[in-house]
Amino acid sequence: MSIAHLRKDYQQASLTESDVTADPIEQFGIWFDQALKADAAEANAMSLSTVTDDGRPTSRIVLIKEFDQRGFCWFTNYDSAKGKDLATNPYAALLFFWSALERQVRIEGRIEKVSSEENDTYFYSRPxxxxxxxxxxxxxxxxxxxxxxxxxxxxxxxxxxxxxxRPEHWGGYRLVPEKIEFWQGRSSRLHDRIVYTRNADGRWSIGRLQP
Structure with missing residues (x-):
């Protein structure tokens, strides 16, 4: 079989505006818990995309370690390639893909470093x-x-x-979300896409995107 003919028809679930909560962080928590219960492989793994100082995008897989109303957090070496990207362009995109549930979550926003206290707490909890x-x-x-x-x-x-x-160059980043999209695979590629966009007043608006 050629690569062009590799495909899966998604039929597990649907997603409507009435299915989601008004708060995208709460909605993410619901989906994340469902991914854990479904034993999705590496449910906490996410693709992190950054942009170099000459405008070239680059991606890698990292592990989310915390999320709350402040945003989505992971830890790394600040002197790494992604750390250098974020120092010059403090915006990024995250992507979760839970194939077991035929779902994706896309998150975009600005980046901030977490506090030294948070860095220490997590670092000394590591193996x-x-x-x-x-x-x-x-x-x-x-x-x-x-x-x-x-x-x-x-x-x-x-x-x-x-x-x-803990090395001084090691610590956490937090993505403060400005847009969060929940994607549910549907049959014949007519997927459901519900997107939350943060308004100037900090509130979220909800809309549907065409697949």
Whole structure:
């Protein structure tokens, strides 16, 4: 079978304006809980898209670690490629795809860094190996081979043991949403798309987009 003929007809559910809540964060929480209950693979994984200083888009998968009325939060190395993108262009897009439920959520908005207190709280809740790796890796920088990376890790372990500190260049970002779209797959590609847009007064308006 050719790639052109690969397709799936989505038939699990529908999405109407009366199905969603007035608050998109609350609606996201409902869908996120349903994705967890459906045992969707890596339900907390999302595509993060940023733009370089010369206008080129770039994407990668990261893990959401918190969401509330303030926005959607993840943690990373501030000196990484995405960190440099966000330093020059503090806007981004997130995409969740839960194939088990035939659903997507698209989120767009501005970026802010989370507080040092929030960074510390999350960093010291991470497994020891993850804390050591955060100290050992100069994320997105070229390295000659895997052995050198392992040596950097060994140096961190030798220096800090089981109490590695949070590096100053490591922390969280929060996307403050301006637009959130809920996408439900439907038969014959006539999908349901409900979009929330934040108004100047901070309130949300709800509309339907054609598929």
């Amino acid at each position: 020891l190996g993850s804390r050591q790796s955060a100290n050992a890796s100069a994320q997105s920088q070229t390295i000659a081979n895997r052995d050198l990376l392992e040596q950097q890790l060994a140096s961190v372990v030798g220096t800090f043991g089981d109490q590695p500190p």
